Amino acid sequence: MIKEQFVVTSAQMRDIEGRIFAAGMPVAALMEKVAGLISDRLQVIIPKGRCVGILVGPGHNGGDALVVARELHFRGYQVWIYQPFSKLKELTNQHFQYAQSLGIPCFQEIDKVPNCDFLIDGLFGFGLEREITDYIAAAINYFNAWNKQIFSIDLPSGLHTDTGEVLGVAIRATQTFCLGLWKQGLLQEQALEYIGQAELIDFDIPLADIDAVLGEVPKIQRITQTTAIGTLPLPRSPITHKYKSGHLLLICGSRRYAGGAILTGLGARASGVGMLSIAVPESIKPLLVSHLPEALIIGCPETETGAISHLPLPEKTHLSSFSVIACGPGLTQDSTPIVQQVIESDVPLILDADALNILAQLGTISTLKKRQTTTVLTPHTGEFHRLFPDISYTNRVKAVQTAAAQTGAVVLLKGARTAISNPEGVVWINSESTPALARGGSGDVLTGLMGGLLAQAAIKQTPIEDVVATAAWWHSQAGILAAAERTELGVDAFTLTQYLMKVLLDFT
Ligand SMILES: NC(=O)C1=CN([C@@H]2O[C@H](COP(=O)(O)OP(=O)(O)OC[C@H]3O[C@@H](n4cnc5c(N)ncnc54)[C@H](O)[C@@H]3O)[C@@H](O)[C@H]2O)[C@H](O)CC1
Numbered sequence: 001m002i003k004e005q006f007v008v009t010s011a012q013m014r015d016i017e018g019r020i021f022a023a024g025m026p027v028a029a030l031m032e033k034v035a036g037l038i039s040d041r042l043q044v045i046i047p048k049g050r051c052v053g054i055l056v057g058p059g060h061n062g063g064d065a066l067v068v069a070r071e072l073h074f075r076g077y078q079v080w081i082y083q084p085f086s087k088l089k090e091l092t093n094q095h096f097q098y099a100q101s102l103g104i105p106c107f108q109e110i111d112k113v114p115n116c117d118f119l120i121d122g123l124f125g126f127g128l129e130r131e132i133t134d135y136i137a138a139a140i141n142y143f144n145a146w147n148k149q150i151f152s153i154d155l156p157s158g159l160h161t162d163t164g165e166v167l168g169v170a171i172r173a174t175q176t177f178c179l180g181l182w183k184q185g186l187l188q189e190q191a192l193e194y195i196g197q198a199e200l201i202d203f204d205i206p207l208a209d210i211d212a213v214l215g216e217v218p219k220i221q222r223i224t225q226t227t228a229i230g231t232l233p234l235p236r237s238p239i240t241h242k243y244k245s246g247h248l249l250l251i252c253g254s255r256r257y258a259g260g261a262i263l264t265g266l267g268a269r270a271s272g273v274g275m276l277s278i279a280v281p282e283s284i285k286p287l288l289v290s291h292l293p294e295a296l297i298i299g300c301p302e303t304e305t306g307a308i309s310h311l312p313l314p315e316k317t318h319l320s321s322f323s324v325i326a327c328g329p330g331l332t333q334d335s336t337p338i339v340q341q342v343i344e345s346d347v348p349l350i351l352d353a354d355a356l357n358i359l360a361q362l363g364t365i366s367t368l369k370k371r372q373t374t375t376v377l378t379p380h381t382g383e384f385h386r387l388f389p390d391i392s393y394t395n396r397v398k399a400v401q402t403a404a405a406q407t408g409a410v411v412l413l414k415g416a417r418t419a420i421s422n423p424e425g426v427v428w429i430n431s432e433s434t435p436a437l438a439r440g441g442s443g444d445v446l447t448g449l450m451g452g453l454l455a456q457a458a459i460k461q462t463p464i465e466d467v468v469a470t471a472a473w474w475h476s477q478a479g480i481l482a483a484a485e486r487t488e489l490g491v492d493a494f495t496l497t498q499y500l501m502k503v504l505l506d507f508t
Pocket residue numbers: 013017030031034057058059060061062063064089123124125126127128129130131132133136153154155179180
């Protein structure tokens with residue numbers, strides 16, 4: 001595993017740090033190393049000679065900030081320090097004394113601090129234990145109101161390290177330099193508006209110390225390009241043929257939502273799946289044929305509302321002849337028998353959109369517990385709440401872990417930081433996305449892409465949750481590239497399908 005994959009709580013970071021110090025690394029030496037790395041990064045970002053205000057807290061986050069203050073001072077920046085605390089940790093206090101001895105202006109009163117161009121936030125790191133109140137809270141609000149670029153050390157001060165919740169108030173950082181290993185709170189949706197651009201400062205934590213604390217298979221992992229690309233069905237065997245690259249059945253669309261079926265089909269096409277069958281109401285079959293000539297379009301009898309009434313599979317074709325079934329986009333809620341039929345099948349299954357709403361009406365847990373084979377649920381928060389009304393999703397990691405354990409399914413909870421859990425509680429978090437994807441249809445594309453990848457993975461026995469994580473990563477990377485080239489307003493779902501292939505070229 002690579003460092004970027006690990007995700008830790010404050011307790012785990014404390015334990016890992018403890019092992020490093022117990023092995024002989026002096027705390028001061030580590031602080032010097034870490035703060036030196038931060039100073040190097042700041043020297044690249046902040047033009048030389050500018051004025052930098054350093055906010056110093058009572059613990060080692062403050063210690064890091066004081067070393068940064070000293071280093072930027074020697075590197076030609078105009079530096080001042082705001083340090084309002086009466087009691088500092090020993091090492092932090094030593095650095096504070098030395099900074100003062102160098103003549104760096106230090107202020108304890110907020111109304112005395114001069115203006116500056118940039119702020120460094122070293123108030124609190126993963127040692128924040130309780131809500132921030134009175135003069136410290138006032139100071140944080142005061143500096144946030146300056147609307148200056150703020151660089152936070154380890155975490156924006158005020159964010160809970162594990163949940164990302166704001167403990168009273170929090171610094172709104174422009175950029176967050178997360179130290180050593182990604183903190184779980186930085187991957188939670190509620191933290192996003194405080195983190196700004198997040199980057200990891202690797203300070204050579206030995207993998208042995210990480211494994212010793214997190215275990216061989218860490219409970220929570222961040223999806224990275226390395227892990228995602230490694231799961232793609234690439235390179236292809238030179239002797240492969242269409243029947244060896246999976247056969248995906250999509251069951252989607254209705255007279256009212258023909259577009260959902262087309263977008264799901266285009267997502268599946270981009271996955272490279274060998275054989276693609278799409279079951280839609282008979283009346284929209286010509287539409288699908290015109291958009292996806294390579295797919296086998298199955299025209300189904302329909303209800304008077306234009307929903308699929310049943311699957312007219314040719315005599316010899318049984319559901320089990322498909323590697324994977326993906327069901328739901330555009331289905332409407334008038335296709336309950338279809339959803340029941342695919343749930344009762346023994347085919348690996350993805351349920352999305354209306355299939356999830358129908359599942360919720362049938363009874364999520366009771367309906368799924370009969371299934372003996374792979375099920376993947378891909379709700380957004382609204383669908384999640386309908387499926388699991390008793391599970392709170394403020395901590396999305398815990399939400400998907402609970403839902404997956406209760407259903408035995410792999411559960412993907414969509415959002416700015418999509419979280420995926422397998423029934424054993426191992427979680428993948430997709431830590432890069434774009435608000436450009438928050439549009440109708442982008443979920444349909446994900447379902448088709450994921451179905452196509454799972455159909456191909458069945459051949460290679462790749463773990464289901466790795467493939468689900470790769471689909472989420474690929475989908476969001478395509479959105480990020482499309483937004484970069486067309487702005488965040490220019491990523492409609494059809495455009496997104498075009499970028500799925502384009503973005504892959506950048507990574508393979
Ligand atoms: N990750 C690493 O291996 C390294 C971490 N370093 C830096 O050290 C901090 C963690 O330091 P620690 O002293 O444990 O905690 P903090 O600096 O985050 O501050 C805790 C400090 O503040 C007091 N406190 C907690 N909550 C409040 C509150 N609401 N109001 C007032 N005071 C509060 C608490 O009592 C402590 O005294 C880590 O983030 C890194 O920046 C190492 O220097 C480098 C390696």
